[in-house]
Every structure is written in C-alpha cells, then in structure tokens.
Amino acid sequence: xxVGTDSCLLGSWVNVENCRRILDIGxxxxxxxxxxxxxxxRFSSVFEIDAVDIEQNAVEQAKENVLASPWSxxxxxxxxxxxNYESIEKYDLIVCNPPFFEDSLKSxxxxxxxxxxxxxxxxxxxxxxxxxxxxxEGIFCVVLPINVSEHFIHMALEKQxxxxxxxxxxxxxxxxxxxxxxxxxxxxxxxxxxxxxxxQSDGEYTHDYKELLKDFYLxx
Numbered sequence: 001x002x003v004g005t006d007s008c009l010l011g012s013w014v015n016v017e018n019c020r021r022i023l024d025i026g027x028x029x030x031x032x033x034x035x036x037x038x039x040x041x042r043f044s045s046v047f048e049i050d051a052v053d054i055e056q057n058a059v060e061q062a063k064e065n066v067l068a069s070p071w072s073x074x075x076x077x078x079x080x081x082x083x084n085y086e087s088i089e090k091y092d093l094i095v096c097n098p099p100f101f102e103d104s105l106k107s108x109x110x111x112x113x114x115x116x117x118x119x120x121x122x123x124x125x126x127x128x129x130x131x132x133x134x135x136x137e138g139i140f141c142v143v144l145p146i147n148v149s150e151h152f153i154h155m156a157l158e159k160q161x162x163x164x165x166x167x168x169x170x171x172x173x174x175x176x177x178x179x180x181x182x183x184x185x186x187x188x189x190x191x192x193x194x195x196x197x198x199x200q201s202d203g204e205y206t207h208d209y210k211e212l213l214k215d216f217y218l219x220x
Contacts, residue, residue, distance in 0.1 A: 006179060007097045009169060009197075010143040011035030012212045013181050019092040020047050023133060025082050025126070027051035030062030030075070032095050035216060037071035049075045050091075052082050083125050090135035096142045098126055123148075123155055131159040131186075139164075140184045149180035156184050164189040173201040 011032045016022070016039045024033040033051040040047045051066075053059050059079040066075045078085070130140045140161060144152055146168065153163050165183035170176070177196065199209045210220050 004097075006143045007031045008035075008213060008216060009179065010095060010097055010141060010181060011039075012216060013167065014039075014093065014095055014141045014183075015139070016040045016093060017043055019139075020044070021089060021091045022047070022049045022093045022095065023087075023091045024049065024051040025094065025096040025130075026098055027053045027062050027077065028058050028097070030065045030077065032097060033062070033075050033077075034065065034069055034071065036093070036095065037069070037074055038215070040074075041071070047074055050087070051075060051077045052080060052085055053077075054079070054081050082129055085129070085133075087133055090138060091133055092135055092138050094130050094134055094138065094140045096126065096130075096140075098123075098142060098144070123152055127152075127156050127159050127161065130184075131161055134161075134186065136186055138185065142182050142184075144180050144182065146177045146180050149182060153182065160186060162186070162188050163192045165193045166195075168194075168196045170196060170198045171200065173198045173206075 007028070008031070012035065014036065016036055019040065022033070022036050022040075024030075024036070027033055030051055033049045037047075037049055051062055053062065056079055059077055062077045066072050066077060069075075134140055142152070149166075156163070161184040163182060164185050164187070167181040168177040169179040169181060171178050181197075197208055197212065198206050200206065205220055213220060
C-alpha cells in the first residue's frame with residue numbers, strides 16, 4: 001500500500017501544536033509520521049515520532065523514506081505488532097489510518113491484505129492500546145469509512161476516549177460522505193466540533209481541500 005488519500009487527509013488535518021511525542025500506528029510507507037514531522041518543525045526542533053508496523057517490507061520502505069527526509073533524527077520505525085508495543089512515556093498525539101475492510105472480500109497478496117483488512121488489528125484492540133499509550137492531555141486521530149465511524153465512536157467511549165472533533169469527507173459534493181476524520185481525547189467534551197470537507201465540486205478540487213493539503217502536494 002503506497003501513499004493514499006486517506007493518509008494525506010489525516011496528516012493534513014491533525015493538529016500537532018504542543019506535541020512533543022507522536023505515535024503513528026500502522027505507518028506503512030511512513031507518510032503520516034513524515035507529515036507530522038513537517039508540521040512539527042514550525043513549532044519546535046525538539047520532538048520525537050515513533051512509527052510502528054507489523055509488515056517487514058512496509059517497515060523497510062518507511063525507514064528508507066525517513067532516511068531520505070530532513071527529519072530522520074526525529075523518527076524511529078519499529079517492526080512489530082502494536083498490541084505488543086510498550087512505552088513508559090505516554091504520547092501527546094497518536095495517529096492511525098487503520099485496516100478497516102473487515103467485512104469485504106479479501107484482496108490478493110498477503111501485504112495488501114494486511115494493509116487493508118482488520119485481521120491483525122481490530123478496532124477494540126486498537127482503542128484499548130491507544131487508551132494505554134496516550135497521555136491525559138493527548139489526542140488520538142483516526143480516519144475511517146463513514147459507515148463504521150459511529151460504531152468506532154461508541155467503542156472509544158467505552159474506553160473513556162471522547163470525541164472532540166469530527167470532519168465528514170465528501171469526495172463529491174452531491175454524494176454522501178465516504179470518510180470520517182475523528183479526534184478523541186480523555187477529556188470529556190459534551191459539545192464536539194462537527195464539520196465537513198468536500199474534495200471536489202463541479203469537477204474541480206474545492207478551495208478548502210486545496211488549502212488543507214497545500215503544504216504537502218506539489219500540484220493540486
């Protein structure tokens with residue numbers, strides 16, 4: 001799985017201000033970790049990002065990409081199951097573009113299947129691990145298909161992770177939303193921010209979409 005729209009959306013959407021320690025779960029090629037590093041350098045030169053993936057080839061690709069970037073001294077990449085990952089110091093921000101096609105026909109090829117399907121990491125395991133690893137003031141951000149987002153929100157609530165921001169993503173303005181960008185914290189929020197992002201309207205990228213991703217795309 002190479003760089004996709006979901007990761008680019010999530011990496012552009014997350015707020016990294018006041019973050020010193022970040023964890024990228026299921027890093028793949030490392031794009032989320034690298035986007036967070038690019039955003040973080042505006043605020044501080046002192047930060048660290050840990051990126052974890054279970055698939056060896058993905059980890060090798062992520063390491064290669066990190067070494068080729070200006071932020072290689074800030075990012076560490078680990079090959080392991082996140083459910084076995086431990087950290088004494090908690091994280092200020094955890095980001096994840098998880099495998100979520102748990103009920104769809106499995107794709108050919110082990111690497112692609114691991115990346116796209118909820119096999120090695122289910123939602124309950126992810127939420128429980130995030131709850132263990134995140135700091136009291138930390139933020140957890142995830143991108144999900146719209147049809148599982150409400151279920152995920154309720155599961156997060158059971159582990160005292162409360163929704164504070166949701167953005168529904170519409171690929172085309174006249175069709176239903178396809179993705180949800182979700183932000184959670186351990187602080188109760190009785191009035192979470194709810195908004196939407198339209199990617200294309202009348203065959204053109206919208207101003208909001210271009211503004212969100214302008215720092216990461218050469219052309220849009």
